[in-house]
Amino acid sequence: ELEAIKAKVREMEKEDERLKELQLEAESRLIMSSEAGLFPKMTEEKMEVDQRSIYVGNVDYGGTAEELESHFNSCGQINRVASLCDKFSGHPKGYAYIEFEEKSSVKAAVELDESMFRGRVIKVLPKRTNMPGISTTDRGGYRGRFQARGGLAQRGGYYGGQHPRVRGRTYRGRARLLPWYFPY
DSSP states (O other), X not given: OHHHHHHHHHHHHHHHHHHXXXXXXXXXXXXXXXXXXXXXXXXXXXXXXXXXXXXXXXXXXXXXXXXXXXXXXXXSOEXXXXXXXXXXTOOEEEEEEEEESSTHHHHHHHXXXXXXXXXXXXXXXXXXXXXXXXXXXXXXXXXXXXXXGGGXXXXXXXXXXXXXXXXXXXXXXXXXGSOSOOOO
């Protein structure tokens, strides 16, 4: 029984060495491919795919990928239909992306803008390519914080521009930043 256990341990050690060698080989391949410029090719390839794709908005929530494919089948050969869903609830978001075989199919598909799909008017646009570092949702640095008029810096620690309720006399303009009695 002890010999059987020792044999299994030796077998497991050999398996471990073989796995380590395979992992080192895979890591070296990954490093070689990244040095060869694999990642820029991926972005160029992605841009080329985006030029052959369209965005379809206001899609009915019950609409399937097959129905979208049959709706846009007249435009050209379709490679892929991606109908996006919410990752938490699993419900459809109401828009989809369709990738065509040819770039010319995108122009034909855009002609179907404002057409009816399952009783709804859909919006069809060419898919835009996201550029790294450029965000359409970036609204500047002072979101959600109080920014005083006249270029004055924020005073006090009131988040979101909430001020304490002042009873009695209130001042307008710069004087309101000072207490109600300021002799100097």
